[in-house]
Amino acid sequence: MATIAASRIAALNRLRCSIFQTSYNPQSIRTGAKYLRARLKGPSMINYYPPEVNMATFVKGFPDEGFVDLDEEQRLQDVIDKKKRGKGAPKKAKTPEESRRNKKRR
Template sequence: MAVQCRVFNTTYNPERLRMGTHILHQRLKGASVASYYPPRIGTIKQLRALYPDFEILHDKEEDWLEAQQVARSRGKAPPKKKRTAAESKKFNKRR
């Protein structure tokens, strides 16, 4: 029996214990189960993309944008990204 299991690449189980390997050999069900349910809308961004005509408000995003505006007015916001190599070299001169 041990040689037969080695040849056919099966599990050697002389005590016939319940191991659950038959479940591992079955086809996966995840894709068919997932296709049964409608797609999830996880973020406000996805909701806005689905319904562009409606104005959808997001309180956390508005608070964050307001905090960014206040920080910019005080000069505490992060610097703007450099778009070209010339712009980045211009400010990286060593003194």
């Protein structure tokens, strides 16, 4: 039985890779192609868990029913209380002259 030269096998492998549009990797260097070809796990993980229903989405889904999200009401009340004490968020600048960044540069 005749043996085939290594150069002939390498040439055949190179030709096969060009025909089937695969990467030619004669030194067997790690390329990560196995992980790039793998199916993505995100969509199946999203489908595994049921959709989360909380009070906020329920209230938004039925605005005419008069449901109240107590957590949101408490958050809004806290914001109002902080503003009364002067601890609220600063006002946003409407023009470039009002911004703090311009005041620092001058």
